[in-house]
Amino acid sequence: MADFGNLCLFLALATSAWAVVASYNGWRAGLGELVLTAERAVYATWALVFLAVLSLEYCIFADRFDLEYVASYSNRALPRIYKVTALWGGQAGSLLFWEFILITYASLIVLMNRRRNRSLLPLVVTTLLGVSTFFLGLVDFLARPFVRLAFAPEDGNGLNPQLQNPFMAIHPPCLYLGYVGLTLPFAFAMAALATGRLDDSWFRTTRRWTILSWFFLGTGILLGGWWAYVELGWGGYWAWDPVENASLIPWLTCTAFLHSVMIEERKKMLRVWNLSLVIMSFLLAILGTFITRSGVISSVHSFTKSNVGPVFAGFLGFSILASVGLLLHRLPDLKSEHRLDSFVSRESTFLFNNLLLVGAAFAVLWGTLFPILSEAARGVKITVGPPFFNEVMIPIAFALVTLAGICPVIAWRRASPRKLLEKIQIPFWALVGGAGALLLAGVRDVYALVSFSLATFVIATTAMEFYWGARARQRVTGRGLAASLLGLVDRNKRRYGGFVVHLGFILILIGVTGSSAFKQEATASLKRGDGFSVGRYRMVFQDMVSDDNANREFMGARLAIFDGDRPAGTLVPGQNFYKAGQNPSTEVDIRSTLRDDLYLILTGFDPQEGRATLKAYLNPLVNWIWIGGGVLILGAWFAMLPDIRDRRRDAEARLREVESRAA
Amino acid sequence: MAQPISRKVVITVGLLVLGFAVLFSVGLRGSLVYYLTVSEFMDPARKTDLGDNFRVNGIVQPGSIQRAQGAPGARFILTDGARQLPVVYRKEVPDTFVDGSEAVVEGALGADGTFAAVTLLAKCPSKYEAQNRQTNNYRKPAGQGRPGTPTDAGSSSR
Numbered sequence: 099m100a101d102f103g104n105l106c107l108f109l110a111l112a113t114s115a116w117a118v119v120a121s122y123n124g125w126r127a128g129l130g131e132l133v134l135t136a137e138r139a140v141y142a143t144w145a146l147v148f149l150a151v152l153s154l155e156y157c158i159f160a161d162r163f164d165l166e167y168v169a170s171y172s173n174r175a176l177p178r179i180y181k182v183t184a185l186w187g188g189q190a191g192s193l194l195f196w197e198f199i200l201i202t203y204a205s206l207i208v209l210m211n212r213r214r215n216r217s218l219l220p221l222v223v224t225t226l227l228g229v230s231t232f233f234l235g236l237v238d239f240l241a242r243p244f245v246r247l248a249f250a251p252e253d254g255n256g257l258n259p260q261l262q263n264p265f266m267a268i269h270p271p272c273l274y275l276g277y278v279g280l281t282l283p284f285a286f287a288m289a290a291l292a293t294g295r296l297d298d299s300w301f302r303t304t305r306r307w308t309i310l311s312w313f314f315l316g317t318g319i320l321l322g323g324w325w326a327y328v329e330l331g332w333g334g335y336w337a338w339d340p341v342e343n344a345s346l347i348p349w350l351t352c353t354a355f356l357h358s359v360m361i362e363e364r365k366k367m368l369r370v371w372n373l374s375l376v377i378m379s380f381l382l383a384i385l386g387t388f389i390t391r392s393g394v395i396s397s398v399h400s401f402t403k404s405n406v407g408p409v410f411a412g413f414l415g416f417s418i419l420a421s422v423g424l425l426l427h428r429l430p431d432l433k434s435e436h437r438l439d440s441f442v443s444r445e446s447t448f449l450f451n452n453l454l455l456v457g458a459a460f461a462v463l464w465g466t467l468f469p470i471l472s473e474a475a476r477g478v479k480i481t482v483g484p485p486f487f488n489e490v491m492i493p494i495a496f497a498l499v500t501l502a503g504i505c506p507v508i509a510w511r512r513a514s515p516r517k518l519l520e521k522i523q524i525p526f527w528a529l530v531g532g533a534g535a536l537l538l539a540g541v542r543d544v545y546a547l548v549s550f551s552l553a554t555f556v557i558a559t560t561a562m563e564f565y566w567g568a569r570a571r572q573r574v575t576g577r578g579l580a581a582s583l584l585g586l587v588d589r590n591k592r593r594y595g596g597f598v599v600h601l602g603f604i605l606i607l608i609g610v611t612g613s614s615a616f617k618q619e620a621t622a623s624l625k626r627g628d629g630f631s632v633g634r635y636r637m638v639f640q641d642m643v644s645d646d647n648a649n650r651e652f653m654g655a656r657l658a659i660f661d662g663d664r665p666a667g668t669l670v671p672g673q674n675f676y677k678a679g680q681n682p683s684t685e686v687d688i689r690s691t692l693r694d695d696l697y698l699i700l701t702g703f704d705p706q707e708g709r710a711t712l713k714a715y716l717n718p719l720v721n722w723i724w725i726g727g728g729v730l731i732l733g734a735w736f737a738m739l740p741d742i743r744d745r746r747r748d749a750e751a752r753l754r755e756v757e758s759r760a761a
Numbered sequence: 762m763a764q765p766i767s768r769k770v771v772i773t774v775g776l777l778v779l780g781f782a783v784l785f786s787v788g789l790r791g792s793l794v795y796y797l798t799v800s801e802f803m804d805p806a807r808k809t810d811l812g813d814n815f816r817v818n819g820i821v822q823p824g825s826i827q828r829a830q831g832a833p834g835a836r837f838i839l840t841d842g843a844r845q846l847p848v849v850y851r852k853e854v855p856d857t858f859v860d861g862s863e864a865v866v867e868g869a870l871g872a873d874g875t876f877a878a879v880t881l882l883a884k885c886p887s888k889y890e891a892q893n894r895q896t897n898n899y900r901k902p903a904g905q906g907r908p909g910t911p912t913d914a915g916s917s918s919r
Contacts, residue, residue, distance in 0.1 A: 260856070331856075441769045453774065457781050464785070469796060478808070479796035481816055482789065489788035493780075623832065683856050701833050701853040711833060713853055 100165055103153030104244040107194075110146035111234040113139045114201075117227040125220035133220045137208045140223060143230065144205040147198050154191060154243050158184050164250035167191060167243045173256035175648040175677065183267045184257050189391050189406075190243040192270070196387060197233040199271075199278040204230065207282060214752060218300060221289035229281050232413050240406055259650075259676045259683035265325035269318055273345055276315025277383040280348060282307040283355075284380035284421075287373050291424040296369070296431060299751050304376065305359050306738070312352040313734045319345050320727040331684035331699050333619070333715040335723070338487040340395040343466040344386035347459050351379045354455035357448050364510070365436040365445065370429065371452070377421045382463070384414055395469055440512035447505045454498050461490045496548055499607065502600050503556040506563040525558035549611040553604045560597050567594075595737025602733055605726025612694075612719025621701075623711045633716035635689075635696050636660040642703065642710070643670060651675045652685070655700050655710040659689060671698040671712065694718040794867065799841040813869040817846065817876065821883070823860035839864060839876070850878040858883035 117139035124132030154167070158181050163169040171187035186192040204226040211219050237243060260266070283304040290300035322342065323335035336342060355375040361368050388410040389395055438445055465482040472480040507521040532554035536547055568583035575582060587594040622630035629638035637657045645652040654672020658665065669687040676683060689696040695717040702711035793811050799819040801807060817839060825838035834851040835858070848866055858864065858881065866878035 332853075438767070438770065441773075446770070449770070450773070450777070453777055457777070461781070461785065461788075468793075478801075480811070481794050481796045483792040483794060486788040486792035489792075490784045493784060621833065699853065702828070704830070713833070 099153045099156050099160070100162065100244045100246065103150045103157070104242075106146045106150040106153065107234065107238050107244070110143050110150065110201075111231065111238050113142045113146060114227050114231045114234050117143065118224050118231055121220040121223040121227070125224070133223075136220070136223055136227075140201070140204050140208050140227060143227070144201045147194075147201050147234075150243075151185065151194060151198050154194065155182065155185060157244075161254070162250075163252070163254050164247055166245045166247050169247060169251055169254045171254070171257050173254040176254075176257055177262070177649060179264075179267060180257050180262050183261065183270075186270050186274075187257050187261060190237060190241040190245075192274075192391060193233060193241050194237050194243050195271075196274055196278060197230060197237060199274050200226070200230050200233065200281060203278060203282055207285075215286075215299060215303060217293060217295055218286060218289040221292050222285045225285035225288045226281060229285075236406065236409065240409060256676060259674060260329055262676075262683075263325060263329045265321050265328065269321040269325050272314050272321055273318030276311045276313075276318050277345070277348070277387055279307060279311025279314060280352070280379045280383040282311070283376045287376040288421065288424060291373065291421075291428050294428065294431060296428070298363075301359060301362065301372065302751075305356070308352060308355055308359075308376070308379075309734065309738050312349065312356060313731070313738070315345060315349045315352065316734070317727075317731060319349060320724070320730075324724060327720075328686065328688065331686045333617075333697050333699070333713075333717065335613075335720075338465070338484045340466050341390050343462050343487075344389040347463050347466070348379045348382035348386055350455050350459035350462070351375055351382060354452045354459075355379065357455075358452045361445055361448050365434075367434040367436050367438070367445070368449075368452075369432045369434060370425070373425055373432070375452075375456075377425070378459075381414060381417055381421075382459070384410070384417065388414075389466070395466065442508070442513045442515055442518065444505060444508045444510045444513070447501050447508055451498065451501050451505070454494050454501070458491060458494045458498075461494070462487065465490075492545060495607070496552060499549075499552045499556055499604070502603070503552065503559045506597065507559050521562075522559070524562060525555050528558035529555040543615045546611050546615040549607060553608050556600065556604050560601055563597060564594070591739050592737045595733045595735075595739075598733030598736060599730050600733075602726045602728075602730030605722045605729055607726075609719050609721065609723030609726060612722070613717045616718045618716040620714045621712070622714075623702075623709055625707070625709055630712070630714070632696070632714040633694070634662055635666075635714075635716065637669070637696075637698065637712070637714060639710055639712070640668070642708075643672075648677070650677060650683075653703065654685070654687075655703065655712065657698065657712075659696065669696070669698050671700040673700060673703075690721055692721055695720045796865075799839055799846050800843045803844045803846060814867065815869065816865055816867045818863070818865045819846065821858065821860060821862050821864050826858075826860060828854075836875075839866060846876055847874065848876045848878050850881045852879075852881070854881060855883050 117136040120132050120139065121136035124130070124134075124136060157165050157168050158172045159178075161168070161172070161174055167188060167190055168184075171184045171191070172181055176184065184191070186195040204223070207222060207226065208219070211222075215222070286300050286304045286307070290296050319342075322345070326337075327333075327335040352375075355372060358368050358372055358375065362372050388406070392406055392410070438449070440446070465486050468482045469479045472478065503525065504522070507525075508518055529551045533547060533551040536550055541547055541550070564583065564587075567586045568579055571586045572579055572582040575585065577585070618633050620630055620632040622628070624630065624639040626639055626641060629636055631637070637659055640656045640658055643654050643656050645654075652672055652674050654670040656668055656670050658668050660666060666689065669689055671687040672685050673682045674685050684699060684701075687698050695715075697715040697717055699713045699715075700710060701713050703709070704711075791812075794814050794816050795808065795811055796816045796818065797807065799817060802815055802817045819839035819841045822838040822840045822845065827836045829835060829851070832851075833853045834849070835854055836847065836849050839846045839848050849871075850866070863884045865880075865882040866876060867880040868876060868878040871877045
């Protein structure tokens with residue numbers, strides 16, 4: 099089976115390379131037949147990569163420990179679900195998985211564009227399969243999943259226990275769907291630049307795929323935070339770790355693009371900027387994959403010692419040259435058709451939103467790459483700690499939130515300052531009222547005050563936007579307010595979906611602020627019957643409990659929880675000992691409410707003395723991060739639903755294309 | 762009318778860029794730390810122009826871990842094969858911190874020559890070294906750790 103998988107991967111390299119050559123030359127020479135063979139080669143590549151993925155899964159399920167990959171990331175007793183996820187547990191498998199997602203996307207693109215975008219498609223295929231060929235090259239020669247060991251060990255080393263968690267089962271696929279999805283807008287941008295067909299159709303297609311990747315990337319980041327929170331046992335969810343940053347950077351540029359593309363749609367402005375954002379997002383996604391898979395930054399060892407490092411750097415360099423070259427080549431065709439009408443306008447809020455987002459992306463990138471840069475410049479690695487990221491990102495986040503509050507009430511083109519002030523009055527008093535209430539409630543933390551007040555401001559402007567829209571519609575249709583609201587939202591899915599996404603963010607902001615500004619912690623070493631407290635909670639150690647199965651052995655401390663005087667159930671923080679690796683894995687236990695999370699960690703147990711060492715965190719409002727994430731996902735899904743307008747535009751575009759071909 | 766608008770935009774963009782620059786320099790000050798191997802750190806000629814804090818990378822010398830009793834934390838020796846650095850850490854150690862794991866400590870050297878770490882990151886021993894192949898002993902003895910931790914988890918465990 100391993101040989102079969104290997105064979106599939108080499109054949110896939112051939113079909114993938116053929117698709118690149120054939121579609122490019124087919125486009126150059128105008129040979130439709132050749133382009134068709136390229137499209138078939140895309141399907142063939144998909145089938146071959148799929149078979150390779152299946153064979154690797156087969157080997158994992160069949161406990162074929164003579165394969166290095168299986169021996170390293172699986173073991174006999176591993177639960178079935180984690181045998182599936184062991185596919186992306188290591189570098190070789192995850193690169194294969196990356197390729198599988200890419201070629202699946204590419205096949206979908208070919209399938210969906212059999213009649214649409216025909217002039218762009220050959221070069222879209224060239225770009226997508228170019229990337230695919232690179233990744234196939236990696237799994238065929240540098241990071242091979244089907245390498246055999248000289249001997250077959252009795253059992254494998256098992257999947258890292260920290261990855262044996264339901265969130266970890268969906269977090270990487272989600273993140274990868276996002277990372278890989280960014281190749282699609284890039285491919286369309288390259289095709290549009292190369293063919294010079296820079297009309298609406300390329301970016302309408304691009305926008306949809308960007309929203310989808312943005313959605314997956316964002317969901318992946320949130321799931322990663324959740325996983326870190328429940329699994330890693332340090333009480334937090336985000337640490338400005340290079341791997342986390344790597345996924346945040348392209349997400350920020352993507353967010354910028356989703357905003358500025360609206361300006362291009364309406365005013366045909368910022369076209370070069372938008373293309374640059376698409377290109378940047380793709381390059382950052384590749385960089386992110388590289389950072390995640392190679393660990394170059396977290397390791398003290400030199401960048402050049404990583405086996406895939408130089409290859410990735412070369413690929414990035416080539417992509418930069420090709421994309422920037424094409425962009426410069428088309429620069430004369432990309433003149434804006436309009437310019438900014440007024441400084442006080444919705445356009446300018448979008449402009450500043452973009453500058454802030456790209457600035458934020460650059461700051462995170464700078465801090466993340468600093469060790470590599472300093473090593474190149476001074477020969478010694480210098481790292482940048484979390485304070486840098488916090489100090490830079492908090493002001494940027496506040497500025498962005500302010501813009502999100504102003505944006506809905508400011509008019510397109512030219513806003514009259516008087517009208518703006520009028521519209522902003524109620525939200526402004528909401529802000530002042532919110533700040534006053536917080537001060538009265540005893541909140542003295544400046545960051546928390548600013549953050550919560552801005553949150554009330556944005557919630558107020560957004561709620562008013564919904565209300566005004568519904569009122570206006572009510573006047574036109576004469577129906578009830580609720581029906582008008584539904585009708586309004588249904589007719590402008592993107593706009594109101596976008597506002598729902600904003601509200602999701604505000605909830606996340608509230609959660610992040612609460613859990614970082616008002617966190618409390620306590621440590622204690624307890625005998626049976628002893629207790630300790632943190633915030634409003636008191637925890638009393640009752641007894642030790644244990645549980646055993648083939649994969650792991652669990653030992654935990656049972657604690658009775660009291661909220662003030664009221665009993666609030668029991669929590670059992672403990673440790674899992676995974677038999678394959680013989681290592682403990684902390685299993686925290688959390689009592690989660692909308693107000694705060696009580697987060698308990700068992701850090702040690704002395705059986706002779708019967709003493710348990712515990713650490714407790716009280717994380718206020720942390721649940722709102724996940725609730726906000728849910729709201730964000732709903733809003734994003736809603737915004738992605740097809741609008742009536744979109745459908746009409748699509749039909750028109752298809753008609754135009756048929757006409758132009760007939761002419 | 763076009764002229765004054767673009768000037769306003771240019772000024773605002775300029776202010777934003779200036780703001781970024783200020784944020785950057787303020788943020789970078791105090792968060793830059795040298796990242797060194799044990800030998801580099803113990804080299805008397807090393808640079809100290811970024812303050813007393815350092816990040817040091819090495820392997821936890823097998824058998825050197827002494828856990829504190831009744832309190833979190835541990836004392837251990839960090840080595841890179843050539844030199845040894847005694848380290849003390851007083852918070853909860855991560856699960857990945859075992860004999861032979863790769864560790865990164867951040868903190869400052871105390872007066873007694875012990876490195877007082879305020880953060881400790883640990884990564885499991887990297888996947889089977891040459892001796893495992895030779896001795897056919899693929900499964901490591903207890904406490905010797907698990908295979909190469911995927912970077913996803915390894916670098917974010919703390």
